[in-house]
Amino acid sequence: MSQESLASDGGPEHPDALPEYAERVLEVAELIPPGRVMTYRDVAEWLGEGGPRQVGRVMALYGGAVPWWRVVRADGVLLPGHEPRALGHYRAEGTPLKEASRAAEGHVPRLDMRRARWDGGGHTEGHT
Numbered sequence: 513m514s515q516e517s518l519a520s521d522g523g524p525e526h527p528d529a530l531p532e533y534a535e536r537v538l539e540v541a542e543l544i545p546p547g548r549v550m551t552y553r554d555v556a557e558w559l560g561e562g563g564p565r566q567v568g569r570v571m572a573l574y575g576g577a578v579p580w581w582r583v584v585r586a587d588g589v590l591l592p593g594h595e596p597r598a599l600g601h602y603r604a605e606g607t608p609l610k611e612a613s614r615a616a617e618g619h620v621p622r623l624d625m626r627r628a629r630w631d632g633g634g635h636t637e638g639h640t
Contacts, residue, residue: 530574533562537570544582546605548630549623551586558632588623595620
């Protein structure tokens with residue numbers, strides 16, 4: 513089936529285009545300043561749409577081109593499987609961390625959510 517027939521059959525004109533919600537989530541991720549983070553829930557509340565799982569899904573599928581390490585779990589645990597890369601970004605940006613105790617598995621630090629969390633202040637354009 514040709515692209516022309518797909519378009520004429522009511523299919524998407526641009527099959528590679530991101531869903532609108534995904535674009536909005538990624539725009540918020542790009543607003544987060546270096547050294548700060550927002551939780552998945554924070555992003556959903558900022559948008560007034562979806563929830564943490566929807567934001568997490570967007571980040572998993574499309575987040576590679578934005579500062580993905582700035583959209584995080586509420587408990588401050590680093591994204592499983594991406595800890596070394598995320599930690600490198602956090603240290604380079606000066607993101608507040610809580611060093612892991614010697615008893616912690618893998619001794620991987622957590623984000624200091626009290627100090628690192630960003631509420632979107634100063635960037636209200638695009639906020640819906």
